[in-house]
Amino acid sequence: MMSKSQYIKYDKPNKLWIQHRKVVYLYWFKFLQHAERGDRYTVDWTKYQSWGGCEVVMETKFDDWWKDYWKDLFAFAEGQPTNAPFYTKKKPEVIAMRTTLLVYGMRDIGDKWDVGCAVARNEHNKGRPLASSLQGEKDYPVNIWQLKFEGKKLIRDANWIENPDDVYNTPNFKQLKSDDVEQLSDELYLNRLLKRRVQGYISRYFKQADELMFNISKGSLDAPD
Structure with a gap:
């Protein structure tokens, strides 16, 4: 049986799962913004066209962005996590x-x-x-x-x-x-x-x-x- 806490990563109306808790994607989004604002990194925005591209990521609040993009980027049917376009091998620890x-x-x-x-x-x-x-x-x-x-x-x-x-x-x-x-x-x-x-x-x-x-x-x- 799946741990009850796992359902924090499940969207019942759409019957879709996400690999990590939503907050992990928030931190990913924030780090992407930091990388773009700084001068030490050059963001390859061709990798993020499906996120809306540079302008959308830099000018949109995360919760608004999430509503429009989460299903296409991170969602998968039960038992098929690698089908998510942004599946990761890394299992980040939230804290x-x-x-x-x-x-x-x-x-x-x-x-x-x-x-x-x-x-x-x-x-x-x-x-x-x-x-x-x-x-x-x-x-x-x-x-x-x-x-x-x-x-x-x-x-x-x-x-x-x-x-x-x-x-x-x-x-x-x-x-x-x-x-x-x-x-x-x-x-x-x-x-x-x-x-x-x-x-x-x-x-x-x-x-x-x-x-x-x-x-x-x-x-x-x-x-x-």
């Missing part, structure tokens, strides 16, 4: 694809940490599942956008003073107990590790965006033969 699109769209707002925090905050505010790459560790949950870094030093607590002599020159300073210092030191260490991890993943998302847009500019989610 990863959406995160890649968001990372690319926010690429100019700052450094890789700024981009990661902005994407994570955006997803959280919209109540959407957050990619594990932009979360704290399972045993150390934290909202990454709430951490503030200045250079290599974490701004975490007004009472954290790296030079012990400064304690005597700081008004209203609350002396930390040894256990507090140890806990704070652990947090600083974990947060720095988290920052490096997020920056590494953002680099990977940029690379994935490049690969996707290159493939898409050639006519498919799949890499060209």
